[in-house]
Amino acid sequence: MSQPINDKLRTSHVLRLIEGIHVIGPDFERFGEIFVEQLLGIPLTNRGLNVLGFPVGGSVDTFSPDGSLVVEYSAEKDYFSAAMPKALKDLNHALAKNPGVKKIVLLSAQKRVRAAERDFMAQIDARDDMKGRTVEVWSAEDIAEKIVDHLLTSDRAVSLLSPYLPVLAQLRDEQAATLQVPLPDDGALHRPTIEAAIEAELRKTPCLVISGHGGAGKSQAAAAFAGSRIDEYHNRLWLKGDDVPTIESLSAVAMVRAGDSRNVAYLLKSRPTLLIIDDVGPELKLDQLAPLCGPGSHIIVTSRRNDGYLLPAFDENEARQVANRETAEPCPDEIFRQIWDAVGGHPLTWGLINGAIRNGATWGDIREDCQAIGDLPDKSNRLADRLLARALHTMGRELAFFHWVGKPDCDRDFAARVLLPLGLRKLRDSCLTTQDRPGVVRLHDVVFTSLRTLAGQLPDLSREFTEQLATYIDEVATAEDSLPFWTVSRSLALRLREAIAGGDRRSQFVYAVLETSPMPALDLSLFEDPLVMTERVLGAAGKDVPPIQTMAVIETIEAGYLYRKARDGKEKAKEVLASQVGVFDRLRADDRLSDRQRAEVEHHRGKALLRLGDKAAAIACFESVLGGPHPLNESRLQLVKLFSKDASKSADVEALTRALLEGFGTTGGSTNSVFMATVEMLPWRDDDWRHKLIAAHGPVIESTLVRLTQIGVSQAYRTLASIGRYWVRRGDPAFLRVFDVVPPREPDDADEDDDLFAYGELLHEASRLKAEHRTELHLRALASYKALKARGDYQTQRLAELLIEMDRHQEALELLETLPGIERSDFGQYRLSRAYLGLGRLPEAKAAIDSALRLLMKEFFRPLFEAHAAQVDASLAAREVQ
Numbered sequence: 001m002s003q004p005i006n007d008k009l010r011t012s013h014v015l016r017l018i019e020g021i022h023v024i025g026p027d028f029e030r031f032g033e034i035f036v037e038q039l040l041g042i043p044l045t046n047r048g049l050n051v052l053g054f055p056v057g058g059s060v061d062t063f064s065p066d067g068s069l070v071v072e073y074s075a076e077k078d079y080f081s082a083a084m085p086k087a088l089k090d091l092n093h094a095l096a097k098n099p100g101v102k103k104i105v106l107l108s109a110q111k112r113v114r115a116a117e118r119d120f121m122a123q124i125d126a127r128d129d130m131k132g133r134t135v136e137v138w139s140a141e142d143i144a145e146k147i148v149d150h151l152l153t154s155d156r157a158v159s160l161l162s163p164y165l166p167v168l169a170q171l172r173d174e175q176a177a178t179l180q181v182p183l184p185d186d187g188a189l190h191r192p193t194i195e196a197a198i199e200a201e202l203r204k205t206p207c208l209v210i211s212g213h214g215g216a217g218k219s220q221a222a223a224a225f226a227g228s229r230i231d232e233y234h235n236r237l238w239l240k241g242d243d244v245p246t247i248e249s250l251s252a253v254a255m256v257r258a259g260d261s262r263n264v265a266y267l268l269k270s271r272p273t274l275l276i277i278d279d280v281g282p283e284l285k286l287d288q289l290a291p292l293c294g295p296g297s298h299i300i301v302t303s304r305r306n307d308g309y310l311l312p313a314f315d316e317n318e319a320r321q322v323a324n325r326e327t328a329e330p331c332p333d334e335i336f337r338q339i340w341d342a343v344g345g346h347p348l349t350w351g352l353i354n355g356a357i358r359n360g361a362t363w364g365d366i367r368e369d370c371q372a373i374g375d376l377p378d379k380s381n382r383l384a385d386r387l388l389a390r391a392l393h394t395m396g397r398e399l400a401f402f403h404w405v406g407k408p409d410c411d412r413d414f415a416a417r418v419l420l421p422l423g424l425r426k427l428r429d430s431c432l433t434t435q436d437r438p439g440v441v442r443l444h445d446v447v448f449t450s451l452r453t454l455a456g457q458l459p460d461l462s463r464e465f466t467e468q469l470a471t472y473i474d475e476v477a478t479a480e481d482s483l484p485f486w487t488v489s490r491s492l493a494l495r496l497r498e499a500i501a502g503g504d505r506r507s508q509f510v511y512a513v514l515e516t517s518p519m520p521a522l523d524l525s526l527f528e529d530p531l532v533m534t535e536r537v538l539g540a541a542g543k544d545v546p547p548i549q550t551m552a553v554i555e556t557i558e559a560g561y562l563y564r565k566a567r568d569g570k571e572k573a574k575e576v577l578a579s580q581v582g583v584f585d586r587l588r589a590d591d592r593l594s595d596r597q598r599a600e601v602e603h604h605r606g607k608a609l610l611r612l613g614d615k616a617a618a619i620a621c622f623e624s625v626l627g628g629p630h631p632l633n634e635s636r637l638q639l640v641k642l643f644s645k646d647a648s649k650s651a652d653v654e655a656l657t658r659a660l661l662e663g664f665g666t667t668g669g670s671t672n673s674v675f676m677a678t679v680e681m682l683p684w685r686d687d688d689w690r691h692k693l694i695a696a697h698g699p700v701i702e703s704t705l706v707r708l709t710q711i712g713v714s715q716a717y718r719t720l721a722s723i724g725r726y727w728v729r730r731g732d733p734a735f736l737r738v739f740d741v742v743p744p745r746e747p748d749d750a751d752e753d754d755d756l757f758a759y760g761e762l763l764h765e766a767s768r769l770k771a772e773h774r775t776e777l778h779l780r781a782l783a784s785y786k787a788l789k790a791r792g793d794y795q796t797q798r799l800a801e802l803l804i805e806m807d808r809h810q811e812a813l814e815l816l817e818t819l820p821g822i823e824r825s826d827f828g829q830y831r832l833s834r835a836y837l838g839l840g841r842l843p844e845a846k847a848a849i850d851s852a853l854r855l856l857m858k859e860f861f862r863p864l865f866e867a868h869a870a871q872v873d874a875s876l877a878a879r880e881v882q
Contacts, residue, residue: 209308215348272296760784
């Protein structure tokens with residue numbers, strides 16, 4: 001059952017898309033082609049652009065295979081001017097080139113002017129040549145509405161359109177996040193007094209804690225409230241407590257898509273958002289949640305702590321409603337009284353009783369169970385044990401599955417594959433599952449605890465379940481959509497690791513753990529000798545080598561190098577890597593590999609050789625991939641990095657860079673990661689083509705940076721630091737346009753020094769442009785720089801430069817004078833001169849700036865250096881006068 005998008009949110013989405021459509025510009029025709037083809041779901045012929053991207057004269061933009069449909073596109077700003085001349089021209093053109101056309105659609109990137117459109121339609125309706133034909137004019141509003149209503153949930157459509165309309169990917173992810181809020185179960189008891197109480201509490205404070213013991217109905221109450229307030233929030237988000245161990249983690253929560261994080265803190269501040277954190281852990285500081293909420297935003301936390309709003313138990317009437325739901329006969333009054341006296345109004349217990357009755361137990365059986373628990377402590381839990389034991393004969397397979405999983409929750413798609421939808425319905429109808437996100441099946445914690453006591457009575461199906469897991473991972477790991485692979489790998493991480501520890505090192509399990517685990521979670525026992533793996537893989541019979549086999553070998557080498565580098569140091573990691581390079585040769589020698597497998601092996605062989613210092617051999621590998629039948633953008637990126645310092649390769653670097661930028665978002669084109677890395681390298685050299693590419697792709701760069709920083713992607717901050725310095729030094733307002741909407745970060749938000757330094761750089765550059773906030777920005781930049789675990793020469797120079805701008809010249813000088821090679825650095829000498837000048841040491845300032853001018857590498861900075869030299873000369877002249 002899907003959840004509808006509410007009217008307010010739909011309107012918000014449409015307005016945000018309209019603004020993006022307005023600025024697509026010259027690419028609107030290509031955008032329109034993709035949009036129409038994805039919307040109609042049929043292949044269309046597009047002759048509006050040649051292979052270089054320029055319009056082809058004399059042809060219509062798009063037409064259907066039978067010629068009955070023609071589509072024309074226009075980004076002209078005066079499209080809806082009086083008489084709509086461009087629309088009329090496109091209409092006549094369509095009729096002339098396709099006489100058999102029955103329907104003509106005219107797309108405009110502009111907002112509709114109804115009076116002009118009304119006159120235009122009246123004019124063409126009167127024409128004889130329009131008999132039997134229809135014309136539709138789609139404005140920016142129409143396009144936006146069709147995207148929201150029909151394409152927002154299509155990953156393929158979003159991936160194809162978002163390079164031209166970057167806000168679309170952000171909307172897709174926000175909408176997908178909202179759909180993670182579970183719907184109340186069909187048979188759930190409606191408790192309006194609780195919803196009213198929650199609403200009353202949220203009027204007092206933006207953050208509410210719903211407390212109660214296990215099975216009290218906390219999750220159900222939160223889900224019911226979210227479901228009844230669909231029109232009050234732009235976003236409704238549901239997170240497990242495990243997803244939010246600290247307040248800071250809300251800046252980057254893995255919430256929607258594989259490998260991506262979402263900045264929930266930003267969403268709470270920026271637009272009305274309801275965040276539900278279900279079953280929080282003891283470490284989360286609840287008193288720090290309320291300040292995260294902006295206007296209209298609220299946070300609901302469910303907790304077993306004894307604070308906040310204590311959820312009331314069932315009264316007798318509510319208990320009867322639940323116990324008697326869909327039963328053949330209601331519970332007799334005498335038996336009801338005995339059950340009530342035993343367990344009171346505990347909601348889950350009454351649900352379990354109902355499930356037992358519907359699965360064949362009698363009311364007399366339930367009475368005996370209540371008598372058996374007598375005066376034992378935790379009566380509800382003991383009764384749950386007995387009721388679950390009764391379910392073994394009808395749900396033994398389903399309960400054995402969760403015992404095998406080893407925890408209460410599991411990825412829903414995999415659970416459905418194993419248990420079938422019927423099995424999931426049996427669990428739900430027996431009240432054994434509780435609220436969670438739609439992608440998760442979760443047993444009540446009370447039920448899972450009871451399940452452990454029954455382990456000896458469950459059928460042993462672990463071998464079957466393990467085989468099904470391997471088959472499923474093999475299927476999803478090689479699919480185009482990586483989300484199912486990531487979700488099942490993360491959900492079953494415990495089971496995968498236990499299988500490997502027990503000696504089951506099949507490729508599916510090894511690849512899943514190595515690919516989806518964060519580096520700190522890896523350990524040496526996970527890494528088998530890649531040569532042994534290779535011999536096993538290639539020694540297996542068959543006409544081909546399954547892709548998952550080569551993927552596991554490659555990932556073992558890749559992850560192993562990074563793990564050893566972090567643990568033992570770079571030299572030790574290189575020593576091990578050198579012993580493994582022969583694996584790539586063994587793999588590529590097997591003619592059973594597909595073109596894609598061979599390309600991936602060769603690419604990773606090149607990366608290994610590069611890490612070992614054999615640059616020439618690495619380049620040969622990457623060039624071989626690009627010259628082969630399955631070229632990889634990752635190989636193009638490696639060549640851009642390797643050729644960037646070689647003047648003789650400038651033309652190659654330009655061609656490769658253009659291909660990476662222009663392929664962004666297309667099928668088989670550059671990923672977000674490759675695009676960001678390409679943009680990060682653009683300002684590294686002072687070539688005219690680089691400046692032109694930055695200008696040409698500026699809007700896409702800006703919108704992509706905004707989107708990725710807002711969802712917490714660390715790489716976007718590093719890219720923004722690089723391109724941001726470029727923008728600031730050229731007075732480009734793009735920097736502030738992006739910086740002003742980038743979510744703030746604190747020094748402890750970044751996992752790596754590169755991320756932390758990047759954000760410090762952004763603050764440093766912003767301090768030069770925002771005089772009213774300069775002091776605050778200086779202090780925040782300083783905190784980021786000083787939090788680095790290790791500083792290289794460049795980071796130290798930038799810290800010194802910040803200290804100079806804060807009038808802390810002596811501290812800056814102490815940092816600069818100790819740097820090795822400072823006498824050979826143009827910017828090092830420039831910064832030294834600034835520090836000397838600030839301290840009044842004018843002769844040294846003069847010597848340093850003269851040296852900087854002699855060493856200067858980039859002529860772009862000569863005016864900057866000369867301006868400082870003039871300032872030093874003026875200070876010297878003033879001293880002589882004195």
